[in-house]
Amino acid sequence: MDMNNFFENYLERDSLFINKSLLLSSYLPEEVLFRGDLIQEIANILAPALRVEKPSNLFVYGKTGTGKTLSLKYILKSMSEIAKKRDIPIKPVYINCKLKRVADTEYRLIAQIIKEFGKTDVPATGLPTDEIYNIFYSLVDTKKQVVLLVLDEIDQLTKKMGDGILYNLTRINSELKNAQIALIGISNNLVFAENLDPRVQSSLSEEELIFPPYNAVQIQDILRKRAQGAFRPDAIEPGVIEKCSAYAAREHGDARRAIDLLRVAGELADRENSSKITIPHLDDAEDKIESDKIVGTVTSQPKQHQMVLYAILLLTPSKRPFFTGEIYDVYAKVCKKAHYNVLTQRRISDILAEFDMLGIINAKIISKGRYGRTREVSLSLDDDMKRKIKEIIEKSLQI
DNA sequence: AGGTATTCACATGAAACTATTCTCTGAGTTAGG
DNA sequence: TAACTCAGAGAATAGTTTCATGTGAATACCTGT
Known part of the structure; x- marks a missing residue:
C-alpha cells in the first residue's frame, strides 16, 4: 500500500548518477587515456x-x-x-x-x-x-x-x-x-x-x-575522468577513487574491473539513499560483484554440470579435499535418485576441468603413488555462498 | 639399504556416435484458370 | 500450371560415449652387502 510512496520517493530523491552510461563497458570515450x-x-x-x-x-x-x-x-x-x-x-x-x-x-x-x-x-x-x-x-x-x-x-x-x-x-x-x-x-x-x-x-x-597494464595512478585518472561525468559533483567521498584503483592495480591493472567496481558501489549507495559513495560501499560492491559472478556462472550451467556441482556441495562438509572417484559416486547416486541419466566418468572428468577453468572449484592433479592419480578438488566458497548455490541448484533441478 | 619394477586410479586424447537445428530439393498435392 | 506441403538428404554443432594411451609416485620386489 505504500508502494506508491516508494515510487514517489524513488522519483523524488535524486540519484548519485547523472549519466551511468559512462561507466558501462559499452562506453567509448572521446579520448583514450595513457594509450x-x-x-x-x-x-x-x-x-x-x-x-x-x-x-x-x-x-x-x-x-x-x-x-x-x-x-x-x-x-x-x-x-x-x-x-x-x-x-x-x-x-x-x-x-x-x-x-x-x-x-x-x-x-x-x-x-x-x-x-x-x-x-x-x-x-x-x-x-x-x-x-x-x-x-x-x-x-x-x-x-x-x-x-x-x-x-x-x-x-x-x-x-x-x-x-x-x-x-x-x-x-x-x-x-x-x-x-x-x-x-x-x-x-x-x-x-x-x-x-x-x-x-x-x-x-x-x-x-x-x-x-601493458595500467598502474594505480593511471587507473585513478581514468576513474576520475569517468566519474566526473557519471556522478553528481561531490558524490564520491575522498579516498574512494584511490582505494578503487588500488583494488584494480592489485589485479594486474584491470581498468574495466575498477570501473565496474565504482559503478556497483554507486548503485549500492544509491539504493540505500546515501548521499555519498563511501569506502564501505566499495567493499560491499566487491563482494557483490564476486558473488554475482559466481551465481551467474552457476545458473548458466547446463543441468548435468549443476548436478556435478551439487555432488561436490554434498561432499564438502565431510572433509577437506575429495577426488574424482568420490565425486562421481555421489553424482551417480544423486542422478539416479532424481531420474537423470548418469554420464560417464570420462565426461565428469572434463566437467570438473571446466569448473576449474571457471574458477568455481580448485582442482589440481595429484598422484597418490600406489593409489593412483586423480584430481584433488576443493571448494573455496564460504558457507553462506555454498548454501545459496545449493538452493539455486535444487530449485533449478527440482531435487 | 638401495635400486627397479609394478600398479593404481584416474588423466588425457582421438574418434565416433547422437540429437537437434536448419537448408535445400524434388515428389506429390492442391487450387485456380 | 503455379503455388504449396512435406519428407528425406546433408550440414553444422553440442554433448556425450568408446576406445586407447599416458602418468607420478607409493609400494612390492629384488639384489648385493
Missing part, C-alpha cells in the same frame, strides 16, 4: 588502408582491461569517419569471437562478417562451410576495398577448433581479386601465438603490439 603512443603506432600500421592499400596484419596482446578493445574501436571509429568524409572504400569490421552462438566457430564467424556487410539473411546452420565462404567472397569482392577485420578474443576461436580457421582467414586474400583484408587479432593470452601453425603465426603477426 596515445600505442594508438599512434596502430594508426601508423593501419593508415595505408586509407590509400586503399592493404595494411600489415596486426596482433595485439594485453591482459583484460588494458584498453585493447577500446583503443582499436577508437581507431576504427575515426578511420571510418575520415573514410566516409572522403569517400574511401574501407570497411572496418569488429567481431568478438567469444560471444557464444554468434562467432565462436568458423561458420558462424564468416556468417557474422557477412551480416556486418548488410546481408542479414544468412542461415545459422544448414549450409556447407564453403558455401558460406562463397557468399562472403562474392559480397566482398564486388569492388576494390580494404576490409579491416578485427577479431577480439581470437584465442577463443582456436581453442575450440584448431588453427585451421586462422589459416583459412590468412588465405582469403589470395582468393580475392579486388578487395583486400587486413586481419587484426586481439588476444589476452600472451603466449597465444606460440602454439600456432608457423605459417599462420608469421602471416598473422606481421606486426605485434603489447598493451
